[in-house]
Amino acid sequence: MEFKLLGTDLQSQARAGLITTDHGQIETPIFMPVGTVGSVKGVLHRELENDIKAQIILGNTYHLYLRPGLDVLKQAGGLHKFASWNRPILTDSGGYQVFSLADMRKLTAQGASFRSHIDGSAHLFTPESVMDIQRVIGADIVMAFDECPPGDADYDYAKKSLDLTERWLDRCVQRFDSTEPHYGYSQTLFPIIQGCVYSDLRKRAAENVQKYNRDGYAIGGLSVGEPAEVMYQMVEVVNGILPKDKPRYLMGVGTPENILESIALGVDMFDCVMPTRNGRNGMLFTSEGIINIRNKKWQNDFSPIDPFGPTFVDSRYTKAYLRHLFIAKEMLGPQIASIHNLGFYLWLVKEARRHILEGDFLAWKNEMVKKVSRRL
Amino acid sequence: MEFKLLGTDLQSQARAGLITTDHGQIETPIFMPVGTVGSVKGVLHRELENDIKAQIILGNTYHLYLRPGLDVLKQAGGLHKFASWNRPILTDSGGYQVFSLADMRKLTAQGASFRSHIDGSAHLFTPESVMDIQRVIGADIVMAFDECPPGDADYDYAKKSLDLTERWLDRCVQRFDSTEPHYGYSQTLFPIIQGCVYSDLRKRAAENVQKYNRDGYAIGGLSVGEPAEVMYQMVEVVNGILPKDKPRYLMGVGTPENILESIALGVDMFDCVMPTRNGRNGMLFTSEGIINIRNKKWQNDFSPIDPFGPTFVDSRYTKAYLRHLFIAKEMLGPQIASIHNLGFYLWLVKEARRHILEGDFLAWKNEMVKKVSRRL
Numbered sequence A, B: 001m002e003f004k005l006l007g008t009d010l011q012s013q014a015r016a017g018l019i020t021t022d023h024g025q026i027e028t029p030i031f032m033p034v035g036t037v038g039s040v041k042g043v044l045h046r047e048l049e050n051d052i053k054a055q056i057i058l059g060n061t062y063h064l065y066l067r068p069g070l071d072v073l074k075q076a077g078g079l080h081k082f083a084s085w086n087r088p089i090l091t092d093s094g095g096y097q098v099f100s101l102a103d104m105r106k107l108t109a110q111g112a113s114f115r116s117h118i119d120g121s122a123h124l125f126t127p128e129s130v131m132d133i134q135r136v137i138g139a140d141i142v143m144a145f146d147e148c149p150p151g152d153a154d155y156d157y158a159k160k161s162l163d164l165t166e167r168w169l170d171r172c173v174q175r176f177d178s179t180e181p182h183y184g185y186s187q188t189l190f191p192i193i194q195g196c197v198y199s200d201l202r203k204r205a206a207e208n209v210q211k212y213n214r215d216g217y218a219i220g221g222l223s224v225g226e227p228a229e230v231m232y233q234m235v236e237v238v239n240g241i242l243p244k245d246k247p248r249y250l251m252g253v254g255t256p257e258n259i260l261e262s263i264a265l266g267v268d269m270f271d272c273v274m275p276t277r278n279g280r281n282g283m284l285f286t287s288e289g290i291i292n293i294r295n296k297k298w299q300n301d302f303s304p305i306d307p308f309g310p311t312f313v314d315s316r317y318t319k320a321y322l323r324h325l326f327i328a329k330e331m332l333g334p335q336i337a338s339i340h341n342l343g344f345y346l347w348l349v350k351e352a353r354r355h356i357l358e359g360d361f362l363a364w365k366n367e368m369v370k371k372v373s374r375r376l
Helices: A045-052 A061-066 A070-076 A095-100 A127-137 A155-177 A199-212 A228-241 A256-264 A274-280 A312-316 A319-327 A332-358 A361-373 B045-052 B061-066 B070-076 B095-100 B127-137 B155-177 B199-212 B228-241 B256-264 B274-280 B312-316 B319-327 B332-358 B361-373
Strands: A002-008 A015-021 A024-028 A030-032 A057-060 A089-092 A103-107 A112-115 A122-125 A141-143 A188-190 A217-219 A248-250 A269-271 A283-286 A289-292 B002-008 B015-021 B024-028 B030-032 B057-060 B089-092 B103-107 B112-115 B122-125 B141-143 B188-190 B217-219 B248-250 B269-271 B283-286 B289-292
Touching: A002 A332, A015 A332, A024 A030, A024 A332, A030 A332, A045 A332, A045 B312, A057 A061, A061 A089, A061 A095, A061 A122, A061 A127, A070 A127, A070 B319, A089 A095, A089 A127, A095 A112, A122 A127, A127 A141, A127 A155, A155 A188, A155 A199, A199 A217, A199 A228, A217 A228, A228 A248, A228 A256, A256 A332, A256 A361, A274 A283, A274 A332, A283 A332, A289 A361, A312 A332, A312 B045, A319 A332, A319 B070, A332 A361, B002 B332, B015 B332, B024 B030, B024 B332, B030 B332, B045 B332, B057 B061, B061 B089, B061 B095, B061 B122, B061 B127, B070 B127, B089 B095, B089 B127, B095 B112, B122 B127, B127 B141, B127 B155, B155 B188, B155 B199, B199 B217, B199 B228, B217 B228, B228 B248, B228 B256, B256 B332, B256 B361, B274 B283, B274 B332, B283 B332, B289 B361, B312 B332, B319 B332, B332 B361
Parallel strands: A030 A269, A057 A089, A089 A141, A141 A188, A217 A248, A248 A269, B030 B269, B057 B089, B089 B141, B141 B188, B217 B248, B248 B269
Antiparallel strands: A002 A015, A015 A024, A103 A112, A112 A122, A283 A289, B002 B015, B015 B024, B103 B112, B112 B122, B283 B289
C-alpha cells in the first residue's frame, strides 16, 4: 500500500491524499461503507460502484469468521471474490464486536474467549488467530486486534486496557509480518490507537504505534458515548503525534458534522453504520440538513428527496413517496434511504477533498457543518 | 386501449399480441410484477425497467386506498407520478383483499363493509366507489369489483356469489362509463369472470361479460386451492367462449409451469406475488429448475446463481454468496432473489412469445415445463 499526500489545508489540519492498493486507488479523505457480513445492507454492489461511488468498503472479521466462516471464504478465494467486490476492502479485527455482541466473553493475556451470538458456540480470538483470519478473508487493509474499552472506563481500566492492546499489537505485527497473503495481492496492517478519553494515554499510544512503521494508523475507541468535543480533543492529540505521510483512520465515526470536523483535524479515513442503519429507520442526511422521512410533514411533499443529491434515487423519488414506503413498511424505503445516505456521505468527503485542494476548505467546512447538522 | 393479435400457435391456443395504452405498449403473453402499495417489494424502479424489463406492473386498490390514501394519490397526480412509474399500471379491484385481509367484513347487495387490517377503521367498498377509487389511482387498466369466493365453495354458494358479481359488474360498467379519467390519459375496465370450479357457471360468466364489449377480460377466483388440472379446465372452458380479439388475464397465477400451461390455453396476461414472495424466502425459479438457496448443498457452490439468467444478478453473484446472505438474514438476499425471479418470469413469457411467433411453441413449452418444475 502506498499513500501520497497531495495537499494540506493552510488554515486547518485537513489533508487530501491518494492511497494505492492492489485493488485500486482511494482518494482521501474517504468514507467507507460498512459491509458487515460481506454485504452493505440493502445496497447492490452495482449501486455501490456506479451510484454511491464507494472506493473501499469494510468487512467485520467477527461476523465473517462466524458466517460464512473461513472454509467458505478460503474456497471462494477470499472476500473480494466471495462478495464480487473488486475494489479495496478493510476488515476490522473483531475486537469491538467481541466486546459488544458476543456472549460470555472473557479476557486473558492470551486473547478473548467468547460465545457466538448466533449459536452459542465457543471461540477464542488471539492476536495471532485474528491475523490469520484476516489473511483468509483477504482484506487489503487489516486491523490489529485490540481491546476497545467502554466510553466511561476510568483511568486505571483505560491504562491496563492500553497495556494489553499494546502487547497484543506487538504479537499482531509479529504474526502478520511472518505470514504471507493467500491470494496473490498484498495486504497491510494498521495498528489501532486506544487510550479512552485520557490525553496522556492517547499520546503514549500514538507514540508507541510508530515504532512499527506501518502504512497507516487507526484511532479506535472513540464515538462510544463521550461528548464530541472530547473526541475531537483526542483526535487532535493523536494527529499531532502521528507522521504526516501516513493515512489516519478514525474508526466508527460518525455524523456528517463529526466527519467534517475530524477532516479539519487531519483524519483521512472514516467508517460508520450511521448512513445505512439510520437510513433504514428513515433518517436522511442531506446537504441542507437532516430529514426524518416518517414525519407527517412530508406526507404531501412531492419534491425530490434531495434535489441536490448525487444519486438517482434523490431526483427520482419524492419525499411523499419515500415516506409512504416507510409508513407502509415496504423494504424499498430502507433501500432508497441507504443509497441516498451513502451517496451523500461519499459526496461530502469528495467535496471536502476538492475544497482542501482548492484552498478554501475551512470556510466551506464551517458553512457546511451548520447546514448538515440542522433538522429539516 | 388497443389489442392486436399478432400470431396464434397452430398446435395449441397460445397467442402473441400487442396491447397499446397511453403509457406504452405491452407485448403479450406478459407477466405483471405485483406492486402492492406502489412498490414492487425490494426492487428499485430502475431495475424493473432496465434489468427485469417489466412492461406493466400491478397496484392493489385495497392497499393503496388505505395507504397512502386517495388525497395523497390525487395530489400526486395519480399512482404513476406518485411512484415514478411511467409505464402501464393495472389495479385490481380490492375484492380479493377485502375477503382475504380485512377484518369484520360484511357482504350486502350494496357492497362490502370491512375494517382496515392496519388500524381497524371502518370502510365500505361498493362497485361505484371502487370505480371512483381506481379513477383516482389512475391505472391504465382497472378491474371490476367482484366477490372472490373461497376455493372450496359449494355450488350454491358459487352460484349466488356469481349472481352478485354479475350485478356488481353491471354497476361497475355504468359508473365507469359515466365518469372520466382524472389525469388526461385513458383508462379501461376489465370485467372478471368468476364461477369457482363449476364449468356451467364459468361458461355463463364468460358469456355474460361479453355483453359489455370491453377491451379485455379477466379470469378470477382460480389458483385459490383447487388442483392445477381443475384450474386448467376452467381456463379452457372460459377461453373457448371469450372473443379472440381481446386479451385474457388470468389473475394471481402462478408458478412458471402454471404460466406456460395457461399460455398454451390462450391466456395473455398474468400476475402473481410468487416470484417476489417466494424469492424473499429463498426460492429461485430458473430455466433449469427450482432452487432453495438456503439449502446446505449450495454452501460451497461458487457458480453463478443462474448462468443462463437474463439479469445482472444472475451472473454477478454466486449461489454460495446468495445462500450466505439468506442464512445471515441480510436484506440483500431477498433483493437479489426478487430481481432474479422477476427477471426469469419476464424472460419466460418473452421466450414463450418468441416461440409462438416462430411456430414451435408447443414443443418448447412441453420441454420447458419439465425443466422449470423440477427441484435442483
